[in-house]
Amino acid sequence: MKFCLCMSNVEGKATAITVMSPIWPGARHLLRALFAIARHPVGKRGQGKLETLSFIHYARWAVISEFPNGDRGEKLKYSYLFFESNFNGTWDEYIDAFSEVVPVRMWAIWFTSFGFPGPQPVAPFKRYIRKNEYIANHYWSAYPEAATTEVNSAGRVAEAVTALRRKAEGMDRESFKKAYDEMLMSIQHDF
Amino acid sequence: MTLLDLPNIQGFVVRGYRLPVAAYLFLRVEDPIKASKWVSFAADEVITAAPWSEKPDAGINVAFTCAGLEALGVPAFSLGDFPLEFREGMAARAELLGDTEKSDPSRWEKPFDPGSAVHAMVMISAKDDDALAAHRDKVCQRIEEYGGFTLLATQIGKALEDDKEHNHEHFGYVDGIGQPSIEGSGVAPLPGQGAVDKKGDWRPIRAGEFILGYLDEEGVLPPAATPDQLVVNGSYLVYRKLRQDVAGFRRQLMKAAERYPGNEEKLAAKLVGRWRDGTPLVLSPEEPDQSLADDRMRNNAFSYCDDRQGSSCPVGGHIRRANPRDSLPFEGKLVNRHRMIRRGISYGPELPPGAEDDGEDRGLIFTSLQASIERQFEFVQSQWMNEGNVFGVGDDQDAVIGSQDRDPPRKMLVPGCPPFFMDNLARMVECAGGEYFFTPGINGLHFISAADG
Amino acid sequence: MASPNVSSQAYSLTVLAPIVSERISDLVNYLDNVGSGDASPLSKVGSTHFARWVVMDAPVFEGGRQRRDSWSAPRLLFTSNFDGELDPYIERLRVGLGECADKVWGNCLDYPGHEQPAAFAGWIKRNQIDSSLFYAAYGGMAVEDVLRSLEIRHQLTEFAIAHQGDPPDDLKAAFLSEFQP
Secondary structure, three states, rough: OOOOOOOOEEOOOOEEEEEEEEEOOHHHHHHHHHHHHHHHHHHHHHHHHHHHHEEEEEEEEEEEEEEOEEOEEEEEEOOOOOOEEEEEEHHHHHHHHHHHHHHHHHHHOOOEEOOOOOOOOOOHHHHHHHHOOOOOEEEEEEOOOOOOOHHHHHHHHHHHHHHHHHHHHOOHHHHHHHHHHHHHHHHHHHH | OOOOHHHOOOHHHHHOOOOOOOEEEEEOOOOOHHHHHHHHHHHHOEOOOOOOOOOOOOOEEEEEEEHHHHHHHHHHHHOOOOOOHHHHHHHHHHHHHHOOOOHOOHOOOOOOOOOOOOOEEEEEEEEEEEHHHHHHHHHHHHHHOOEEEEEEEEEEEEEOOOOOOOOEEOOOEEEEOOOOEEOOOOOOOOOOEEEEEEOOEEEEEEEEHOOOOOOOOOOOOOOOOOHHHHHOOOOEEEEEEEEEEEEHHHHHHHHOOOOOOOOOOHHHHHHEEEOOOOOOOOOOOOOHHHHHHHHHOOOOOOOOOOOOOOOOOOOOOOOHHHHHOOOOOOOOOOOOEEEEEOEEEEEOOOOOOOOOOOOOOOOOEEEEEOOOHHHHHHHHHHHHHHHEEHHHHEOOOOOOOOOOOOOOOOOEOOOOOOOOOEEEOOOEEEEEEEEEEEEHHHHHHHHHHOOOO | OOOOOOOOOOEEEEEEEEEEEHHHHHHHHHHOOOEEEEEEEEHOOOOOOOOEEEOOOOOOOOOOOOOOOOOOOOEEEEEEEEOOOOHHHHHHHHHHOOHHHHHOOOOOOOOOOOOHHHHHHHHHHHEEEOOOOOEEOOOOOHHHHHHHHHHHHHHHHHHHHHOOOOHHHHHHHHHHHOOOO
């Protein structure tokens, strides 16, 4: 981080977080198995909480045991757990929420990382993430002013408008007004 | 449950005094040694949280900015441990707080104008104007005798009382009903105060959310500066002078009500979540209910579990934004750590109904107390008031105190059949100045008075 | 079994390339000064939701029982969340970034330049890291879908406000005119 001259982790309403932590010898096998379970349809049901948290656009984890290095690849002393995400709201709020709402998941993902203090209480957890965080040198978004909930809402609004548009031509004015009001009501939480 | 060390905590942290007039004196340290002697004197004078045998006619409390603590000789190792936002001061946080345009710190009035530094605040609370004047004279005299301080400015506050002794604020709403109840305070909680637990019951909030040195909602001590002597029993005080554009608010409401399928009073209620007399919309969505509003056992006893869609209290309504209760997922986990104690008081003369703007300065002296300025005050202001994302209302900002500095339409949606849009919302409340203070416990005051850099 | 890089039609690309040590300052300077938002070279790529470049100069050392690790070179991380398949995207990257790709990745080991599609794609893929787990809140929506939907939502908001309380007579005509199929 000594080379980073400007803080560019924020674009509009989106914040970038990039974290890399060294993990215990052998832990990569365990982590890979855990992630494989999480990818399985059974594990996918656990994504519900992430969705409900509703401020994450995208997130990814990777277990890296070998770095690309030209044609040779590079073996490292340790494997690394890599985490990258795009979210809305402040960094503190993000970590607070993860700590309060999905501590077991946080523990399962990071417990094999050296120095991990656990997800609760949140203060040492935040210090740990900060220590292992890399600040983006350049961050870009195609729609920086739209939060995740707005993107999802917009999808529902577009669908409703399109559906009404298709039916509209064939309706008389009274029926259209009724259908229009019903449409507004059905998507009133998506404005 | 730990009981609080009440004699060592400044009184207004734990309970509101219900004293209707106040004066806020803002001081700068000129001579630290002389000033420290006054702080030592003040340690014995301040109203503490120990139960009163008799309510005082008047009394004082004190708080300090980071610059003030430094000026009084609090050691550098201590100062460095205070949280970033406290050290930076409120003006430096303007972008986060939405203090833009008219609220920009470059326009703040004395003593918060650019370049000036407030070190200490003395809050005088009194039962009436005479008591206030008398006590204020006494306090000022004492400060002069000790020397050491310059008085930068004074702000007077006075509750607007109606004939039923309810405090209302300048936009006409009864204020101050929703307060968190603090565990261990000895103050009996009213229904609806506090956190919602898993079963949907109310429980008091852990003291550490408001007072340093006590366990917080995580079950640990809130992060605090060192040493304990200085910080335990202390709290952070946020002070903001909020100027209200009463004529503008009335005009905006009247204009929007022309198209609203309901009357103006109902629209006014929808903006806030309570009818102007304090009746919560959730309990009485169609009309105000004075007996309910007057009943402290009932006027705050509600949750949003039966109003998920906001048909009674809009999702973007002011009180719902300020305290979402059980309307956010995960059983209060996303809410309980963002509560604040509020101890505000109005200032300035009332604007008679129907009158044009008379150019008078009126509004609310907003003060809040919390263990973390960033996680509580700043969070609510920036993520719940000036943002709508977490409630599913996107860009929409609070209709009453929102900055309203974004691109049009600047709206608020009132759910219904069909939904009603109030648009072209303008800023009705501007910040005329403010700062972050530390309100020490009595032990802290002794530490500060003894510190000599 | 679907690639772990994929969620519905969203793809998570992670590229981690070694930086030629003497060039790290040039790289950092370029990234600091390149325009953001619409002025960013990434805005010319298309189908990209979010992307970032991160210079990772060294591994973090935790102390305790960990021995200090070292990488043979500092690393340049590139991540992107985009729509569709990898190969067409790499080609869009090559064409969209153009010379800017050279200004960034030209500071990395063995980078072949952006002129030759096969060489460029090969280099990107050799430096690619697969995700172990990828979460996408709206993996089914492409960038165009997102932008179009946001626009419609904005349009409908303005329309709804303007026509509040209108009698049925005007409403249908206005709606049909505002929202072309």
